[in-house]
Amino acid sequence: xxxxxAPPTRAPREPRNxxxxxxxxxxxxAVKETPALAKFRFRASSRWLDGxxxxxxxxxxxxxxxxxxxxxxxxxxxxxxxxxxxxxxxxTPIEFLLHALAMCITAGxxxxxxxxxxxxxxxxxxxxxxxxxxxxxxxxxxVRNGYERIRISxxxxxxxxxxxxxEIVEQSRARSAVFDVLTNGVPVDVSIxxx
Amino acid sequence: xxxxxAPPTRAPREPRNxxxxxxxxxxxxAVKETPALAKFRFRASSRWLDGxxxxxxxxxxxxxxxxxxxxxxxxxxxxxxxxxxxxxxxxTPIEFLLHALAMCITAGxxxxxxxxxxxxxxxxxxxxxxxxxxxxxxxxxxVRNGYERIRISxxxxxxxxxxxxxEIVEQSRARSAVFDVLTNGVPVDVSIxxx
Numbered sequence: 001x002x003x004x005x006a007p008p009t010r011a012p013r014e015p016r017n018x019x020x021x022x023x024x025x026x027x028x029x030a031v032k033e034t035p036a037l038a039k040f041r042f043r044a045s046s047r048w049l050d051g052x053x054x055x056x057x058x059x060x061x062x063x064x065x066x067x068x069x070x071x072x073x074x075x076x077x078x079x080x081x082x083x084x085x086x087x088x089x090x091x092t093p094i095e096f097l098l099h100a101l102a103m104c105i106t107a108g109x110x111x112x113x114x115x116x117x118x119x120x121x122x123x124x125x126x127x128x129x130x131x132x133x134x135x136x137x138x139x140x141x142x143v144r145n146g147y148e149r150i151r152i153s154x155x156x157x158x159x160x161x162x163x164x165x166x167e168i169v170e171q172s173r174a175r176s177a178v179f180d181v182l183t184n185g186v187p188v189d190v191s192i193x194x195x
Numbered sequence: 196x197x198x199x200x201a202p203p204t205r206a207p208r209e210p211r212n213x214x215x216x217x218x219x220x221x222x223x224x225a226v227k228e229t230p231a232l233a234k235f236r237f238r239a240s241s242r243w244l245d246g247x248x249x250x251x252x253x254x255x256x257x258x259x260x261x262x263x264x265x266x267x268x269x270x271x272x273x274x275x276x277x278x279x280x281x282x283x284x285x286x287t288p289i290e291f292l293l294h295a296l297a298m299c300i301t302a303g304x305x306x307x308x309x310x311x312x313x314x315x316x317x318x319x320x321x322x323x324x325x326x327x328x329x330x331x332x333x334x335x336x337x338v339r340n341g342y343e344r345i346r347i348s349x350x351x352x353x354x355x356x357x358x359x360x361x362e363i364v365e366q367s368r369a370r371s372a373v374f375d376v377l378t379n380g381v382p383v384d385v386s387i388x389x390x
Contacts, residue, residue: 017245017246018244018245018246018248019246019247019280020246020280023280024280027279027280028332028333028334031328031329031332031334032334035329035334035335038327038328038329038332038334038338039325039326039327039328040325040326040327040328041323041324041325041326042287042289042290042293042323042324042326043290043293043321043322043323043324044290044293044294044297044321044322044323045319045320045321045322046294046297046298046301046319046320046321046322047301047317047318047319047320048301048304048305048315048317048318048319049213050212050213050305051212051213051214051215051302051305051306052214052302052305052306053213053302053305054297054298054301054302054305054318056293056294056297056298058286058290058293058294061276061290063278063328064278068276068278070276070283070286071283072283074285074286076271076291076294078294078295078298078299078302079302080302081256081263081265083258083259083263084222085214085215085218085219085222085306086302088265088266088267090269090298091253091265091269092237093294093295093296093298093299093302093372093373094237094295094299094372094373094376095237095238095239095253095256096271096291096292096294096295096298097291097292097295097373097376098237098238098239098251098253099239099241099251099253099271099273099288099291100273100288100289100291100292100295101288101383102239102241102249102251103241103249103251103273103285103288103291104273104288104289105385106241106242106243106249107247107248107249107273107274107275107281107287107288108331109243110243110245110246110247110248110249111246111247111280120243122242122243123242123243123249124240124241124242124243125240125241125242126238126239126240126241127238127239127240127241128236128237128238128239129236129237129238129381130234130235130236131234131235131236131237131372132233132234132235133226133233133234133235133258134226134230134233135370135372135375136303136370136371136372137223137226137233137370138223138370139223139226139227139230139233140230143233144375144379145370145371145372145374145375146372146373146374146375146376146379146381147372147376147381148381149381149382149383149384150381150382150383150384151383151384151386152383152384152385152386153385153386153387153388154385154386154387154388155388155389155390156387156388156389156390157389157390162389165387165389166387166389169385169387170387173385175330175331175332175333175340176331176340177288177289177326177330177331177340177341177342178288178289178292178341179340179341179383179385180330180339180340180341181289181292181341181342181377182376182377182380182381182383183380183381183382183383184339184341184380185377185378185379185380186324186341186342186343186344186345186377186378187344187345187378188296188344188345188346188347188374188377188378189344189345189346189347190300190347190348190349190364190368190374191346191347191348191349192348192349192351192360192361192364192365193348193349193350193351194350194351194352194357194360194361195350195351195352
């Protein structure tokens with residue numbers, strides 16, 4: 001009965017938290033074997049509608065060696081509120097940065113918890129950013145244009161001790177694409193065509 | 196007839212491009228008089244739904260000395276696509292960064308063109324970001340988690356010479372809150388509560 005004396009092995013992870021954990025782990029292994037699969041290019045197309053009101057379409061991306069269409073053509077508007085002389089037909093563009101940050105860390109929490117065998121019952125977050133509009137209004141050369149600071153607060157519950165739940169959030173933050181971009185910055189090339 | 200011999204003055208700007216230019220300029224002057232009005236705090240509340248699927252609500256913000264509710268409670272989902280083991284019920288979180296960038300610079304183009312007396316006929320943009328997922332998948336300590344580079348390309352048309360149209364885009368980039376955050380980064384504080 002060699003099974004009996006075999007040292008304890010890590011149990012294979014089952015689907016959990018709505019995450020297909022075996023497929024997730026197989027995907028990670030596939031990328032480990034073939035790192036070129038990890039190269040992705042995301043994109044959006046945008047058009048100005050009126051005033052400060054514009055709209056983006058998010059439809060397709062490339063990665064894992066091929067081209068992919070989203071199942072839906074996602075469309076999002078943005079505008080300025082009345083107090084900033086817009087018509088509030090969408091959030092301001094910078095509010096989407098807060099949304100993106102919360103979504104990225106939260107998605108990672110779902111995956112990491114599943115990989116660690118933790119069943120989550122809830123993950124909520126509140127995120128806020130402080131900005132002094134003297135920058136974008138051109139009234140100051142010392143006030144920056146963007147947020148001065150962002151704060152995000154998570155409340156997490158699941159079938160693990162508080163310390164393990166904290167570690168899951170911390171690991172997700174440590175591997176978050178949006179957290180990295182927001183805290184470290186990224187080169188942005190701007191090109192302009194006229195017609 | 197002193198009007199006849201008065202030196203030419205800059206004509207007052209009229210509403211243009213859907214921008215209430217007089218109110219915009221009055222707002223800038225009001226903030227110049229009372230810089231505390233420029234302090235804004237934007238926020239979002241998010242909750243995990245399932246797997247990599249989550250949702251944010253964008254409802255209110257403070258600024259201009261008060262608290263404001265958006266006219267609509269904006270809600271946005273995010274998810275991972277099938278190739279990243281999600282169910283594609285929303286874009287990935289990092290795609291929202293591309294949307295935010297395009298929206299911010301485009302809104303500024305609308306305002307700046309109005310302030311400069313230029314009538315726009317179209318502003319379109321394509322934005323893309325390159326990312327190597329070896330970072331977020333935990334397969335490399337040298338590959339960053341976020342985008343390696345973002346490119347945004349604008350095509351603008353209006354009743355001004357190409358050079359003036361280019362200057363409008365360039366000025367908008369120079370005063371864009373999202374461009375600043377993405378290129379320069381911002382401190383992000385993360386706090387964790389368990390229950």
